Amino acid sequence: MTKAGSPPTDSIKPPLWVNAEITYKCPLHCVFCYNPLNYAETFEKELSSAEWIKALRQARELGAVQLGISGGEPLMRDDVEEIVAEASNMGYYVNLLTSGIGLTEKRIAAFKAGGLDQIQLSFQDSTREMNDFLSSTKTFDLKLKVARLIKQYDYPMVLNVVLHRLNIDHIEQILQMAEEMQADHVELANSQYYAWALKNREHLMPSREQLEHAEAVCNQFRARLGNKMKLYFVVPDYYQDRPKACMNGWGTVFLNIAPDGLALPCHEARMLPGLDFPNLRDQDVRSIWYESEAFNAYRGDSWMKEPCRSCDEKDKDFGGCRCQAFMLTGDARNADPVCSKSPHHTLVTDQVALAQQPRLPDNQVRPLIIFRDDRNSRQFT
Ligand code: SF4
Numbered sequence: 033m034t035k036a037g038s039p040p041t042d043s044i045k046p047p048l049w050v051n052a053e054i055t056y057k058c059p060l061h062c063v064f065c066y067n068p069l070n071y072a073e074t075f076e077k078e079l080s081s082a083e084w085i086k087a088l089r090q091a092r093e094l095g096a097v098q099l100g101i102s103g104g105e106p107l108m109r110d111d112v113e114e115i116v117a118e119a120s121n122m123g124y125y126v127n128l129l130t131s132g133i134g135l136t137e138k139r140i141a142a143f144k145a146g147g148l149d150q151i152q153l154s155f156q157d158s159t160r161e162m163n164d165f166l167s168s169t170k171t172f173d174l175k176l177k178v179a180r181l182i183k184q185y186d187y188p189m190v191l192n193v194v195l196h197r198l199n200i201d202h203i204e205q206i207l208q209m210a211e212e213m214q215a216d217h218v219e220l221a222n223s224q225y226y227a228w229a230l231k232n233r234e235h236l237m238p239s240r241e242q243l244e245h246a247e248a249v250c251n252q253f254r255a256r257l258g259n260k261m262k263l264y265f266v267v268p269d270y271y272q273d274r275p276k277a278c279m280n281g282w283g284t285v286f287l288n289i290a291p292d293g294l295a296l297p298c299h300e301a302r303m304l305p306g307l308d309f310p311n312l313r314d315q316d317v318r319s320i321w322y323e324s325e326a327f328n329a330y331r332g333d334s335w336m337k338e339p340c341r342s343c344d345e346k347d348k349d350f351g352g353c354r355c356q357a358f359m360l361t362g363d364a365r366n367a368d369p370v371c372s373k374s375p376h377h378t379l380v381t382d383q384v385a386l387a388q389q390p391r392l393p394d395n396q397v398r399p400l401i402i403f404r405d406d407r408n409s410r411q412f413t
């Protein structure tokens with residue numbers, strides 16, 4: 033049943049892109065991780081292989097074409113090969129998002145045989161020291177080996193580095209590393225401030241000067257390398273005056289499935305109060321997508337408050353991100369405070385002003401950082 037005021041079922045387009053967060057277990061402890069703070073609660077409730085395959089088949093039958101297999105670290109499960117092969121047979125374009133830990137030659141050969149289309153490998157930095165600090169592991173050398181394996185198995189090299197105050201000044205070395213790895217695509221997205229990154233926001237937000245320098249270096253590499261290495265540089269939305277069109281609109285193209293089977297319109301939505309998110313164990317994808325109250329809650333514009341409701345830009349950004357509106361203002365129906373028209377915009381600009389302060393020495397910052405680990409997660413539960 034659709035909620036009063038939401039668009040009728042026949043105006044809702046099917047999901048195109050499914051993100052399967054098959055586990056929140058991860059050997060890394062990244063300070064900017066976007067997994068929910070209480071991720072450890074899901075460990076005992078993960079969907080089985082058969083439940084994943086059933087859910088993916090239902091989404092494919094609705095029209096989904098792109099599948100991301102992510103986590104946590106998806107390779108912590110030993111059935112990823114089976115899930116990938118089944119999904120590939122269903123006709124999905126399948127992308128594995130991994131830290132590289134656990135990607136042995138045997139496994140990559142199995143992925144190749146099973147039809148995996150793309151592997152996206154994340155690094156935390158170009159230096160062993162900072163990579164290992166930010167993930168609280170010793171994994172830099174292993175990641176370099178995995179990068180070679182990815183090339184050896186004739187996959188495009190898709191490299192992902194989350195940028196922030198602590199690594200953004202290494203931008204030139206990061207891009208040199210990418211070039212040496214013969215990366216085909218490099219995604220340099222600045223940290224967005226959700227979950228663990230929000231906890232560490234004051235230590236992670238770059239200054240304007242840092243951002244301008246990083247963007248200029250990216251442009252130099254772009255000019256020199258052209259299409260040989262495609263570069264995507266995403267600034268933190270706090271530095272914009274209009275919000276991102278989050279997920280291209282709530283419940284329009286993107287379906288996230290959490291490890292415990294919770295179906296979500298975005299990675300972070302679990303935090304929103306007052307919404308009873310449906311579970312794949314209890315409901316099929318079709319009824320979740322078209323009929324659940326949660327997926328209809330922020331479709332259309334009848335839920336909007338001012339200034340979004342009467343704004344002539346609401347078809348461009350849909351009022352921004354519901355999770356960011358809730359996290360910063362306490363009401364998910366408010367305009368995303370990144371917007372300069374929001375009455376709460378100073379919540380964002382105050383943080384940006386703070387980020388212009390001189391950077392503290394590492395030995396003062398590091399003890400204050402909260403790492404994403406199971407013990408901390410259980411404390412946030
Ligand atoms: S961001 Fe880091 S800690 Fe979080 S899931 Fe990815 S690799 Fe693991």
Ligand code: SF4
Pocket residue numbers: 274275339340341343344345346347349350351352367368371372373374
């Ligand atoms: S007021 Fe709302 S709809 Fe208008 S630009 Fe800002 S966030 Fe977007």
